[in-house]
Structure formats: structure tokens, C-alpha cells
Amino acid sequence: xxxxxxxxxxxxxxxxxxxxxxxxxxxxxxxxxxxxxxxxxxxxxxxxxxxxxxxxxxxxxxxxxxxxxxxxxxxxxxxxxxxxxxxxxxxxxxxxxxxxxxxxxxxxxxxxxxxxxxxxxxxxxxxxxxxxxxxxxxxxxxxxxxxxxxxxxxxxxxxxxxxxxxxxxxxxxxxxxxxxxxxxxxxxxxxxxxxxxxxxxxxxxxxxxxxxxxxxxxxxxxxxxxxxxxxxxxxxxxxxxxxxxxxxxxxxxxxxxxxxxxxxxxxxxxxxxxxxxxxxxxxxxxxxxxxxx
Numbered sequence: 001x002x003x004x005x006x007x008x009x010x011x012x013x014x015x016x017x018x019x020x021x022x023x024x025x026x027x028x029x030x031x032x033x034x035x036x037x038x039x040x041x042x043x044x045x046x047x048x049x050x051x052x053x054x055x056x057x058x059x060x061x062x063x064x065x066x067x068x069x070x071x072x073x074x075x076x077x078x079x080x081x082x083x084x085x086x087x088x089x090x091x092x093x094x095x096x097x098x099x100x101x102x103x104x105x106x107x108x109x110x111x112x113x114x115x116x117x118x119x120x121x122x123x124x125x126x127x128x129x130x131x132x133x134x135x136x137x138x139x140x141x142x143x144x145x146x147x148x149x150x151x152x153x154x155x156x157x158x159x160x161x162x163x164x165x166x167x168x169x170x171x172x173x174x175x176x177x178x179x180x181x182x183x184x185x186x187x188x189x190x191x192x193x194x195x196x197x198x199x200x201x202x203x204x205x206x207x208x209x210x211x212x213x214x215x216x217x218x219x220x221x222x223x224x225x226x227x228x229x230x231x232x233x234x235x236x237x238x239x240x241x242x243x244x245x246x247x248x249x250x251x252x253x254x255x256x257x258x259x260x261x262x263x264x265x266x267x268x269x270x271x272x273x274x275x276x277x278x279x280x281x282x283x284x285x286x287x288x289x290x291x292x293x
Contacts, residue, residue: 008061008152011068011191020071030260032187034072036241037250038063039186041081045104051094058151059088060185062141068191069144075137078252081105082130083137091149102130113249114273116280154181154195161199161224165214167207176206180238189237193230200226201234208235 021031039060046056062084066075082105089096103119106126110117120127142149158177162168180202184190189198200221207214214220221231249269251257259265 006150006152008150008190008194009065009148010194011188015068016188016192019068021067021073024071024073026072031067031072032244034077034250035064035067035188036186036244038077038081041105041108042085043182043185044108045081045085045101048104048108049096049100051089051096052092053155054153055088055092055094057153057155057182057185058092058149059084061151061153061190062088062145062149064185064188064191066141066144068188070140073254073257075140076133076253076257077250078105078109078130079133079137080141081137082134083139083141086134087138087141087149091151098131098134099127102127102134106130109252113269116276118276118280152195154199157195157199157224158202161203164223165203165220167203167212167214170210170212172210173203173206173212176209177202180205183241184234184238187237187241189234193234196224197226197230198234200224201231202238204231205235205238 019031021034022028042059042063043056046059063080066080066084082101085101085105086096086098089101099122106120107117109115120130155178158181159168162174162177167173181198184198184202189201193201203214204221219228221228249266251260251265256265256268259268
């Protein structure tokens with residue numbers, strides 16, 4: 001009989017060793033960049049739409065889970081970002097319209113690429129293509145995850161643990177720990193460890209950075225159901241993320257992924273940027289003439 005659980009599903013050792021994208025030939029470095037950029041998009045869109053933190057965090061965890069069951073080659077990044085945002089807003093009972101999510105994702109991408117920030121009008125081919133990507137993305141996420149979209153987050157645990165350790169009044173530890181939790185959403189940590197381990201990992205790291213001693217007899221993390229090796233892995237993941245430099249231009253669909261692998265994506269984006277600015281400039285020049293008539 002299948003057992004249901006509200007605990008977060010974690011990766012198997014086989015999935016950790018090699019993801020579907022890597023099995024199809026993608027480098028680990030590129031996959032990590034794509035994961036980080038996808039989560040960057042989710043967070044940026046969530047801020048613009050003013051959704052609660054739990055919506056943005058849940059969407060990023062679903063994004064990470066999905067790409068351990070499917071590959072970037074088969075399911076491009078942009079459609080999955082649209083899908084997890086739409087799905088997380090519904091799951092967390094903070095629904096947003098399809099149009100608002102599509103428009104904000106589109107504007108964030110254009111801003112990242114230096115394109116003119118022109119909103120799609122909701123009736124052109126570009127909008128309908130993005131809408132199809134969202135619908136397909138959501139359907140594939142639900143299918144691959146087996147409709148298990150439960151996400152348990154460590155934010156509440158972090159607050160309780162800081163209170164137990166009596167460091168809530170420290171000028172740096174609470175905020176720095178919270179920031180690390182947000183940063184780790186861009187890594188696979190949330191699909192490798194349960195929330196209590198993640199919360200302990202960021203407390204361990206911030207206490208070290210701030211030079212604050214914590215109880216060692218017994219070790220404080222044992223009280224919170226974590227072990228030393230796991231929390232050190234979480235801390236290392238947080239540090240490694242800050243050492244990585246994210247590429248500004250990342251492939252959003254299958255064609256762009258192919259261009260990226262061939263080294264031509266940057267030139268492609270520059271060409272489109274130039275063409276769009278020329279079109280916008282021509283449109284702005286034509287507008288006064290039309291109004292004068």
C-alpha cells in the first residue's frame with residue numbers, strides 16, 4: 001500500500017549522482033546555472049506580483065524537484081518557470097491571473113537581456129505562445145511530480161530554533177540566516193535535506209561567520225533532529241552559491257539551448273536587442289506624425 005506523507009520528498013542517491021539533464025549530456029555547471037536563473041526569475045516575478053514569501057519559495061522548490069525528474073533539454077526553462085508560478089499561486093491560495101504572470105515573466109526576461117520593456121498586448125502571437133508554454137509546463141510538472149506539490153519550508157523552524165538558542169536579539173544572525181534560506185532556494189539543497197536540517201545549516205553558518213558560540217554539550221543540532229555532516233553540507237552549499245558567477249543571458253527554450261551550446265546565444269540576443277530598439281525607435285517617430293494628421 002502506498003504511504004502518504006506531508007514530509008518533503010528527497011532525492012535518491014542515483015538522482016543526486018546524475019540528473020536527467022546530465023544523462024543527456026549537459027554539464028553540471030550549466031545545469032546549476034539554469035537552476036539558479038530559473039529561481040531568480042521566480043523570485044523576481046513574485047516580488048513584482050507582491051505574492052507572499054511562501055509562494056515564491058514553494059515555486060522554487062517545485063522547480064528544483066521537477067528537473068530531477070525531467071531534463072532541461074526536453075522541458076525548456078521558461079515554460080517550467082511559468083508553470084511553477086501559476087501552480088504555486090493556486091496551491092498556496094494566492095491565485096494570480098495567467099496574463100499577469102506571463103507579462104511579468106516576459107518583462108523580467110526583457111530587462112535581463114536589455115530589450116525594450118514593451119508589454120505584450122494579450123492578443124499577439126508572442127502572448128499565446130507564452131500561454132501555451134505555461135499550460136504545458138503546469139501539466140508536465142503535475143504529471144512528473146505525481147500531483148505531489150506539498151512543500152514544507154524551514155522558515156518557521158528557523159524562527160523557533162533561534163528563539164531556543166537565544167540569539168533572536170543578535171544584530172546579524174536572524175537576518176543573515178533568513179537570507180541564506182532564500183539563497184539556498186537556488187540550489188538543490190531543498191530537495192536533498194529536510195527543513196530542520198536546512199534551518200540548522202544556516203544557523204551553523206551564520207554563527208560561525210558572526211563568531212557566536214552555540215551549545216556543544218550536547219551539540220545543539222542534535223536537539224533539532226539534525227546531524228553534523230548534513231548541516232555542514234548545507235553550509236558549504238550556501239557558501240558555494242556566493243562564489244559562483246551567474247551568466248546574464250541564459251537559454252529559455254530548446255533553440256536557445258542549442259545556440260548556447262554552440263556559443264552563439266550572446267550574438268543572437270544582441271541582434272534581437274538591436275532590431276527591437278530600431279523597431280521601437282521607428283514606432284516612436286511614426287507616432288507624432290500620425291497624431292498630426
